[in-house]
Amino acid sequence: MSYIACFDIGGTFIKYGVFNPKGKLLVKSKIATPKSHEIPDVLNNKVKSLQQDFHLTAIGISSCGLVDPEKGMILFSNNILGYSGMKLGELLFSLTQLPVSVENDVKSACLGEIWKGSIKDKRNAFFLTLGTGIGSSIVMDRKIVSGSSRFAGELGHTVIVVGGKPCSCGRKGCLEQYASTSALVQDYKVEAQQKGVAVKNVSGETIMDLVKQGEPVALAVYERFIHYISVGLTNVIHLLNPEKIIIGGGITEGDGPIIQDINLQLKNEVMDIYEKEDIVIASSLGNDAGLYGACYLALNRMNIKETV
Incomplete structure (x- = not known):
């Protein structure tokens, strides 16, 4: 079975989890948010760690800041210094070779509540x-x-x-x-x-x-x-x-x-x-809503989601 790795990036913590294609959250945890330039590598390392136990086929990201989801880009963020302008989707794809979906954290959480909440x-x-x-x-x-x-x-x-x-x-x-x-x-x-x-x-x-x-x-x-x-x-x-x-x-x-x-x-x-x-x-869904929304977007991109 294929699985989705999801991340919810905030100014203090990055929450992460693994979902199956039906939207069931199987494992979750969190790590401290690093400096902005370290974020792609930190996410890549976590993906590699998760791949030891799960066959990952996509990555979904919920992030603080204004986001351009089509470009997977952080347009502006006042929560993480130096984060504005980062092409996060492109950078993470180059490291993982997995399709990456990126959306604003509030929109992701709202999507999560529409889908499962x-x-x-x-x-x-x-x-x-x-x-x-x-x-x-x-x-x-x-x-x-x-x-x-x-x-x-x-x-x-x-x-x-x-x-x-x-x-x-x-x-x-x-x-x-x-x-x-x-x-x-x-x-x-x-x-x-x-x-x-x-x-x-x-x-x-x-x-x-x-x-x-x-x-x-x-x-x-x-x-x-x-x-x-x-x-x-x-x-x-x-x-x-x-x-x-x-x-x-x-x-x-x-x-x-x-x-x-x-x-x-x-x-x-x-x-x-x-x-x-x-x-x-x-x-x-509480604090997990952003992860659910990130999963929904990743499944949507792969065209294997349930319809909201």
Whole structure:
């Protein structure tokens, strides 16, 4: 049997796994992300290691940054220094002689959810991930809406506070400056300092733990966080009227209240004419969604996939 090697390249880690042609994830692990110029060789070495146990016939890559999937090229990345402009697909093919598919990590994760996850039985949906920033994709008729230049769906860079916090995109008041995990962490640090609360190694997950414990600073910043996410998603609902909104990212996993609290807030924000049932659900594939999407794209290129 032939197998697919898949990689999900992030700024901190590269997750990888092996799939069979039916989309079953057989093994998975992760390694630290090396310097940009080392990435092709690191992936090649991992492929060679996997080939000791699996007959690999293709490689699928989900990557941070803006990606040209037709050229297998990283157009721009602010997560990995020197990564912009890398012809990753071409370089890896020259090392492995295996066909290589490359796509943006958010689009890959969304494809994974369409294929095997929370969007499998949905025709129209909206997918977003909460992390350092906010990544998002629009799904219509079970296909990702790309737009004229493949940049459609950038909810994180829609302005919700005019003249607000400066954003890395060059504008001010973008949603991801208020509703990303990194924004939650930064808001907590500022609030804690103002209240004289000591802060050590704070993360989105630790803040969610503090919320469950009823810690006052965490509760205050969390309430604002939920408000801003809900403002952004209300705009999505009024504009696109999706069946469901699927949210991924570390802070949405586990038994935390975030999905429930967003749904409660949306019922107060969304116009009454819209359906009031819970519209937001958590990603069912979690951190593996990008790997599944990379596998789907590789199988699609080989024309041996299941149709989404």
